[in-house]
Amino acid sequence: MSSQLADAAGLRLLVVGASSGIGHAVATAAAERGAKVAVAARRMELLTELATKIDGFAFELDVSDTPAAVASTVTAAAEALGGLDAVVFTSTVIPFSHIEDTDVSTWIHAFSVNTLGANHVVRAALPHLSENGVLLVASSNDVGRPRAGVAAYGASKAALDEILLAWRSEHPNLSIVRVGIGPTQDTEILRGADRDLLAQLFKSWVEHGQLPAQMSALNDVANTLVSLVTLSYANPTVVPESVQLAPRIRR
Structure with a gap:
């Protein structure tokens, strides 16, 4: 293994939201770079397969559950790893709906997962975090630039940003x-979405210049997140408090 790939050697990492998409790719990349990894999410059949592949640990977790339930799972993961050097939170839901059609249950679910879920995981991880431990939380680079059809997602991510600022302040x-x-x-962001609605939303995004010509590669995003964790852990007097990842458009 090259030194570049071994830069996470020995790092004890919990990835929340690892059953698919970015979380799954982060867990895989971190393990390939030498980390000892625990994964947590709702879909245990996918997590078990991943944990076997990376020689890690799998834990069932619904981040919208009670804070006590979240804390119990995080504690179990920390015990399996022998402590936590880093936590990466990638769990997210993106309900597609025009704002006037977004019902109360949709708003509540989006905030329960995207906002409060992240907050509960951060709080639960603190007693187990090593001295130079890192908490990386995935947000959206669209915060402050709302696009049609994802109001609940955008609002919940904006609220998450404020919560993370409060954690750093306090x-x-x-x-x-x-x-x-x-x-x-x-990623699986379109899983279960209404295709007719998506067609309308895509048209709106194109008209407003909100649909990039290209998207970032999943493995590139995952490796960037792992690198941010390893760099932060290795340089404990510096915190990259807010980082934006955007597609690099090659013409």
């Missing part, structure tokens, strides 16, 4: 890295 000793992630290939 706990400046913590290394909390907020990463705004742009459009990325090979």
Whole structure:
């Protein structure tokens, strides 16, 4: 293994939201780079397969559950790893709906997962985090630039950003890295979405210049997140508090 790939050697990492997409890719990339990895999400059949592949640990977790339930799972993962050097939170839901059609249950679910879920995981991880430990939370690079059809997602991510700022304000000793992630290939964000509605939304996004010509490659995003964790862990006097990832458009 090259030194570049071994830069996470020995790192004890918990990836939340690892059953698919970015979280799954982060867990895989981190393991390939030498980390000891635990994964957590709702779909245990996918997690078990991943954990076997990376020689890690799998834990069932619904981040919209009670804070006590979240804390119990994070504690179990920390015990399996022998502590936590880093946590990467990638769980997210993106309900597609025009704002006037977005019902209360949709708003609540989006905030329960995207906002409160992340907050509960951060809080649960603190007792187990090593001295130079890193908490990386995935947000959206669209915060402040709302697009049609994803109001609940955008609002929940904006609220998440404020919560992470509050954590840093009240706990400046913590290394909390907020990463705004742009459009990325090979994720499951469209799973279960209404195709007729998506066609309308895509048209609106194109008209407003909100649909990039290209998307970022999933593995590139995952490796960038792992690199941010390893760099932050290795340089504990510096916190990259907010990082934006956007597709690099090659013409």
